[in-house]
Amino acid sequence: MKIKINEEAGITHVSIEGRLDTLSSHDFEKQILPLATPQANILLDCSAFEYISSSGLRQFLLLQKAVIASEGQLTIRDLKPEIREVFDMTGFSALFTFESSKTKPPHRSVER
Amino acid sequence: MKWIKKIQYSFSAKLSFYVLLSTITIFLISFLFFSVFTGRTIRDSAHGKAKNLLAITQYKIENVFTSIKTVHNNFQWAIIDRGIEADSLFSLTRDILESNPYIFGCAVAFEPHYFEEKGYYFSPFSSRQGEEIETIQLGTEQYDYFSMEWYAAPKRLNSPYWTDPYYDEGGGQMLMTTFSTPLYDREGAFIGVLTADVSLDWLTDLVNEVKPYPSSYSVLLAHNGTYIIHPRKEYIMHESIFSVAERFGIDALKEAGTRMTNGESGMAELENTSVDDYIKSYIYYTALPSNGWSLGMVTHKKEIFWELRKTRIITLLFFLIGLLFLYVLCRGIVHKLSKPLSDFSHSAREIARGNFHAELPHIKSKDEMMELKNSFSFMQQELVNYTRELKETTSKKERIESELHIAREIQMGMIPKIFPPFPDRNDLDLFALLRPAKEVGGDLYDFFIDNDRLYFAIGDVSDKGVPASLFMAVTRSLFRSVATHYDDPAQIVLSMNNSIAETNDANMFVTLFIGILNLSTGTLSYCNAGHNPPVLITPEGKVSFMKVKPNMAVGLFDGFPYQFETMTIEKGSTLFLYTDGLTEAENREQALYHETRLIQELENAASQSPRELIHTIVESVNRHVNGAEQSDDLTILAIHYIK
Numbered sequence: 001m002k003i004k005i006n007e008e009a010g011i012t013h014v015s016i017e018g019r020l021d022t023l024s025s026h027d028f029e030k031q032i033l034p035l036a037t038p039q040a041n042i043l044l045d046c047s048a049f050e051y052i053s054s055s056g057l058r059q060f061l062l063l064q065k066a067v068i069a070s071e072g073q074l075t076i077r078d079l080k081p082e083i084r085e086v087f088d089m090t091g092f093s094a095l096f097t098f099e100s101s102k103t104k105p106p107h108r109s110v111e112r
Numbered sequence: 113m114k115w116i117k118k119i120q121y122s123f124s125a126k127l128s129f130y131v132l133l134s135t136i137t138i139f140l141i142s143f144l145f146f147s148v149f150t151g152r153t154i155r156d157s158a159h160g161k162a163k164n165l166l167a168i169t170q171y172k173i174e175n176v177f178t179s180i181k182t183v184h185n186n187f188q189w190a191i192i193d194r195g196i197e198a199d200s201l202f203s204l205t206r207d208i209l210e211s212n213p214y215i216f217g218c219a220v221a222f223e224p225h226y227f228e229e230k231g232y233y234f235s236p237f238s239s240r241q242g243e244e245i246e247t248i249q250l251g252t253e254q255y256d257y258f259s260m261e262w263y264a265a266p267k268r269l270n271s272p273y274w275t276d277p278y279y280d281e282g283g284g285q286m287l288m289t290t291f292s293t294p295l296y297d298r299e300g301a302f303i304g305v306l307t308a309d310v311s312l313d314w315l316t317d318l319v320n321e322v323k324p325y326p327s328s329y330s331v332l333l334a335h336n337g338t339y340i341i342h343p344r345k346e347y348i349m350h351e352s353i354f355s356v357a358e359r360f361g362i363d364a365l366k367e368a369g370t371r372m373t374n375g376e377s378g379m380a381e382l383e384n385t386s387v388d389d390y391i392k393s394y395i396y397y398t399a400l401p402s403n404g405w406s407l408g409m410v411t412h413k414k415e416i417f418w419e420l421r422k423t424r425i426i427t428l429l430f431f432l433i434g435l436l437f438l439y440v441l442c443r444g445i446v447h448k449l450s451k452p453l454s455d456f457s458h459s460a461r462e463i464a465r466g467n468f469h470a471e472l473p474h475i476k477s478k479d480e481m482m483e484l485k486n487s488f489s490f491m492q493q494e495l496v497n498y499t500r501e502l503k504e505t506t507s508k509k510e511r512i513e514s515e516l517h518i519a520r521e522i523q524m525g526m527i528p529k530i531f532p533p534f535p536d537r538n539d540l541d542l543f544a545l546l547r548p549a550k551e552v553g554g555d556l557y558d559f560f561i562d563n564d565r566l567y568f569a570i571g572d573v574s575d576k577g578v579p580a581s582l583f584m585a586v587t588r589s590l591f592r593s594v595a596t597h598y599d600d601p602a603q604i605v606l607s608m609n610n611s612i613a614e615t616n617d618a619n620m621f622v623t624l625f626i627g628i629l630n631l632s633t634g635t636l637s638y639c640n641a642g643h644n645p646p647v648l649i650t651p652e653g654k655v656s657f658m659k660v661k662p663n664m665a666v667g668l669f670d671g672f673p674y675q676f677e678t679m680t681i682e683k684g685s686t687l688f689l690y691t692d693g694l695t696e697a698e699n700r701e702q703a704l705y706h707e708t709r710l711i712q713e714l715e716n717a718a719s720q721s722p723r724e725l726i727h728t729i730v731e732s733v734n735r736h737v738n739g740a741e742q743s744d745d746l747t748i749l750a751i752h753y754i755k
Binding site for chain 1: 572573574575576577619620621623641642643644645662663664665668692696702704743744
């Protein structure tokens with residue numbers, strides 16, 4: 001997994017490439033979780049994100065909880081459908097804000 | 113070639129070799145300079161010395177010749193002034209010998225009948241006979257001096273004359289040369305000659321009195337180049353410098369002869385001749401102005417340079433001895449200095465064999481060897497520490513492994529493993545499989561029958577390994593304790609969720625599918641908490657994923673409103689439940705097994721019993737994975753509702 005982080009106009013752009021499984025979860029935990037500083041606005045670019053395991057889901061959850069606790073904001077952009085399916089299946093979709101770079105105004109996903 | 117090997121493999125030999133090589137080079141260069149410089153100096157000094165001695169000898173001879181001339185001048189006037197009394201001339205010649213030791217014989221010879229009373233021949237003559245001086249009347253019929261060179265030549269030339277050397281049989285009885293001065297009366301008429309004999313032996317002794325080197329010798333040449341003095345007696349008066357040069361083909365000698373007979377002074381160098389006497393020699397020469405003879409001094413180069421050669425040989429000898437000494441010394445010193453290296457090498461081998469406390473060489477000096485020793489002992493210490501740590505780690509790991517093994521047994525003991533589990537029931541066949549990716553895992557399944565109802569659950573804890581296994585144990589226990597209190601699967605999940613979420617600081621979660629199948633009616637009520645939707649295989653063999661509400665995984669949000677669903681299962685249907693370890697099983701290229709493949713395989717095996725079905729699917733997964741490491745826990749539960 002490759003993680004690129006870059007600050008721009010008060011928004012922390014994080015792009016995740018490749019797979020988030022048990023092994024790479026540690027990298028995620030070390031590099032991305034600390035970004036949840038007070039009022040942080042984090043944009044996760046998932047256009048090149050290929051696979052998520054249940055431990056990966058947990059990392060997303062931890063990040064979301066940390067962001068909420070620090071009164072920040074977390075947006076997941078361009079998540080691939082097959083991964084979105086995993087989010088849907090576990091009921092996690094309800095916890096996150098998703099957006100697509102094609103249909104701009106971000107929307108809150110509807111619980112199924 | 114043994115020594116080459118030695119130089120390659122022995123440090124001391126190598127170093128000594130290079131030291132010697134440099135020493136030899138430096139020495140040879142110095143030796144060459146020394147040789148050339150010294151050679152020149154020696155040659156120049158030899159030239160100077162020889163020329164000096166030659167001048168001295170020339171001076172001595174000239175001195176004698178001039179003295180003789182003076183004597184003659186004085187006595188010439190004495191004879192004429194006295195009015196010549198014939199008999200007084202005997203004592204006169206005697207006087208001359210007595211006062212001039214270098215004159216061997218002296219005669220006054222007169223023209224025939226100059227003194228009437230004395231007859232045809234009259235020539236008083238004194239000569240040395242040993243210590244004595246003998247005086248006689250020389251001229252007789254047997255000794256007709258008028259035709260002799262010493263008489264005829266000055267008379268003819270009207271001037272003093274030096275004869276060429278000759279053997280005088282009547283007079284001196286020896287090899288001599290004679291100086292004759294013509295005598296004239298008051299009217300200027302020739303009346304006779306006054307002579308002085310000089311012995312060639314005496315002249316030779318004079319010439320040989322001084323010589324620059326023991327084997328040097330002198331030669332005296334007459335006007336025409338004939339040898340007057342030469343170490344080889346047979347050459348005297350018989351050979352000339354030209355005849356010798358001709359005979360032996362020595363051009364340099366011929367040229368020197370020409371210069372000498374021309375009255376020049378100088379030096380000639382004779383090289384590469386086959387004649388012993390002249391082998392590589394210098395010939396220094398000068399003229400005798402009195403009579404036009406030429407004096408030469410021959411010195412062998414060999415002798416001149418012998419000292420140099422001797423010095424060279426001694427120097428070389430000393431150098432060789434020194435070199436040998438240096439080599440031995442070098443070897444010794446380097447061997448001594450590098451001895452610790454081989455000791456260190458020995459120690460290193462000892463250490464490599466596992467003897468970390470191997471003794472190190474004893475080093476006294478505070479140089480690099482000491483540094484090496486310090487590094488070695490540091491290494492020893494570190495090795496000991498490292499090994500100890502490694503042992504500790506290993507034993508810790510072993511302990512953990514054995515603990516994990518026990519944990520696995522405990523975990524496996526928590527799930528039902530006896531199949532068929534309800535042998536006395538003819539309406540239900542059920543089979544399950546749990547295969548953790550590690551020793552212990554986070555997957556679970558469970559089932560039991562209560563009141564003709566089958567309670568069953570399958571779950572997957574986020575992550576795997578020990579933390580997941582603990583979470584799994586908690587989940588399983590909760591399910592067992594909660595399930596029988598409710599008829600509603602959503603209530604069961606709700607209750608479990610609330611219990612777990614209350615204390616879930618780690619934010620772990622478990623996806624669960626919990627179902628209750630009424631075996632008498634075929635009514636299935638179920639609650640899916642974020643788990644993969646199960647597959648339903650109808651009696652006709654139709655295979656499809658069940659439509660389920662996702663809800664939320666268990667353990668995260670206290671009070672989440674879980675909802676249940678119901679459906680009726682036809683007899684003859686099979687419920688196929690699984691965890692994502694199945695659909696997400698990866699091969700080496702990280703390609704997933706995937707749901708579509710699962711559906712396909714199930715369609716093909718739709719009529720199989722739960723045991724066969726699971727076996728078929730696992731085989732199919734194994735083929736897909738093809739030996740790659742199992743990436744996630746794998747759990748399958750198949751329930752067949754028998755017709």
